[in-house]
Amino acid sequence: MLTKKYALKLSREYTQANFTWIISLILTSVLLLNSFNFEKGELKGSVFSIFTAYAMFTIFQMILTLMVKRDLLTIGEIRSSTRKLGYVQLFSIVTGNVFTVAFAFNLIKKQKTPEYMFAVYMLLTQVFIIAISSLNLFKSYVADTFLAAMIILLGVMIFQVVTLILTAKYVEEESAPAWMMIVAIFLLFTALTGNIFALLLGYSLILKIRSHDQSRILKWNTIWEKITRNSTAILGLFFIILMFSVSICSAFTFDYDMAVENDYGAILQKPSLAYPFGTDNFGRDLFSRIIFGARISLLVGFASTAIPVVIGGFLGALAGYYSQRTDNIIMRLLDVLYAVPGILLAIAIIAAFGANTTNLILALSVGSIPTYARTMRANVMMVSNYEFVDSARALGSSDFSIIFRQIVPNSLAPMIVKATLTIGGAVIATSSLSFLGLGVEPHIPEWGNILKIGSTYLESHSYLAIIPGLAIILLVLSFNFLGDGLRDAFDPRMD
């Protein structure tokens, strides 16, 4: 009985099954609540039908969870007949419930290589991009490049379905067949649509085909195994990559005019098929605005994290490696920056140099240099004491090459984790400053700007304020989940 109990705990499917039905149930209840109009006491047909579909798959998910539990408790592993039922759950993709679909893919395959997971999420990303883009079909007109872009996206998707099947069948834990090289190279090309999962899969395949260094493959496998095991982390990564990919594809499938040109014939429209999230006070399509806002948020978030990571990391590495005096000078100067809260410093910098995207990125970057410098310094101090650093010194390497070729690569993990966790903060700061009128220029569709307009229509058209907020929260939540997952993957004791 004891071993059976551990089977429940160890089973990756069972944990995910539980997570999935709970989230799915929450989504279903939200839909149920929204399908009634309490003031008028009537039923919204469209939302209610979505609710029914969700409810069906949620119930099926609960049944699957119970079956998985029963299997694990009776024979200690999941029966292949139960795994086959996963194919049925795959159909929940029509409802857009990424949780149940991800679980179904997980259930179907027993041996899950990182490549299989990449392929699954790559395909899911592609399906979602196509679904989001095809909402444009209901509009009165589409962008000139829409048709061509959609055909390419569909072609890529078919290729990815084939890749998924091939990956599931032929890729092993330690190796991949040599003929998959062609697939891998094609995958690298499809990554141009912004689908980073394709890039990861391509890289991973090439690594397994070409490298004979088993320890490297093993290391790669373990890290991704840990990340993909963590449902929230991989879903966070999925959402970030989806947003990234949407920001790239939207250049071809969405019409920028929809987001910025005034249309006084369609002011403050309620959500409909043509305007999925309604329109704002200038008749601009909120859905397009949110989609175009994603690229600003991602750009500012990444840039204002990358700059301080590089500068702070460099200063921290110098401070940690060199003598007490260098350390003191650098760290005391950075203490000055550290004493001012980031957002206040950003306000001061923007007050001095004006509100625009470049200044915003710089202002947010300056404030977070000290935190990265501190993290890097602590790591460098720890790593400098290791034997391989001594050996490099004995071999006569220069200080610079010791720092940047031996120490820094070995102290990057905490920096990556910290950066992922703070991108979310940068996204919030961006929209907060825009909301105050200190961020991105007001004519650019950015989530904070959209919210600012929405906040004036809070009483009459609250969706104008709620939807951009949801977009921000989802993106930030994704970064935080991914950051937590990365932290667990790199070092469970690190915080």
Place this chain on the structure above:
Amino acid sequence: MGVNKEATPYFRLSDVLQYTFGKMERRPTYKYWLLILGLPVHLIVCLFYLSKRGDNTYSSIYEEVRASLTASGYKEASMLDFKEQLLRKHSFFNKKVNELEIDRQVKELAEEQFTKTLTKKTNQVADQKGIQQVTYSTYFQSLLGKPLFLLASFIPGIFMYLLILLFSNPYIKFIVERLIMSIFVIAGVAVLVFTILYLSPFDPAANILGEAATKEQIASFNQLHGLDLSYFSQLWNALIGIATFDLGASYAGNEDVAASIANKFPITLTIAVLSLLMAIVIAIPVGIISATRSNSFLDYSFMFIALIGLSIPNFWQGLLFILNFSIKLQWLPATYSPQNWLSIIMPVVVLGTALTASVARMTRSSMLEIINEDYIITAKAKGLNRLQVLWKHAIGNAMIPIITVIGLLFGGMLGGAAVTEKVFNISGIGSYIVDKQFIPDIPAIMGGVIYIAITISLVNVLIDILYAFFDPRIRSKMKQS
């Protein structure tokens, strides 16, 4: 030595002075301060020292040993040794041998070795003869042991003695050092913020007076606010202004900046402190429960909610609250008014959410780490029950990192208050800075930012000092240093 001192109940002032002086002499910064503060005493003592130095036996021993070492060919022998070592090393790594380079290295190494041996031998011989190396600081230290000297030099050297006495108590030393450091940091912040605003390409005069302003009007405006001065004199005025709470008048509206900041500070601080209390009351129990039942459903739900709390933008949460509690349910007023205490609830909750979430997460991870320590197992093995272990042994230690996090986040909260204040229409310091930045009203922005930075620094100093008293590890480290 320090332990011995504390063990004797009747220690004399001169002993303390002597001991602490010796310790301070080892740190260059303090050495200079001692010299500067006790300058009159040092001048006189220095004269005595120079006159006495003639009959120094130590230096004669030094010369003797040096001569004998040189005669014995010690240097040449070590040079040969080093050369062989280097050649072997190069041949091992298959490197090309550069004769000149090697000779230079050998010479350097041999010289170093020679000086080392020389000092060592000299000290040995001197020790045998019972002679100490007399330097100025040892001489001065020996003088400090004489009560007569102390009496004579007490008045002229009072500052130096005060410094030594301050240094002799590790707690006071720590507090003083920490305060001085934060003064430097605050000055640095002032310079930084002023420089940023000084570099601004905007012209406040043109913004306020309008485009139609004549050159004379602009010039007189600039003169009125001291904008025609050089960078350094403006900076100096700004620093003096901050220190004396007199920042002059704001550009627009001509109101006294320091007075407006003083008016707006209390409300911001009240909201921040209330949020902090809310965070502590909610987050710490949640974190402890999560840690004691880690990986349970409760734990997952708490941490999920905490992560959502971390990811919610303040202003959006504020808008949602207004939408639900003010517009739909009409429970709470949408904007803040000082007369109605109900109106402070929503701002406090909104501002405190992120803090609550991070403190809860931090408490959980800190508790988890402590629970898995060996000493907790020992406590369990002793037969203590779960609650005793938790309350007596775990929580106290787990709180230590949490206090730091709270201190750091409190600063962030004061900074982030601007957004919450704007949403709930509170006229606090944050919204004051935001309102003034469009001009840009340099004294107002600078004053606001710097006074917030000062508050944060003081809070952090306070926390650091509290630490020094509560954390036994820091306490023992302080005494050792």
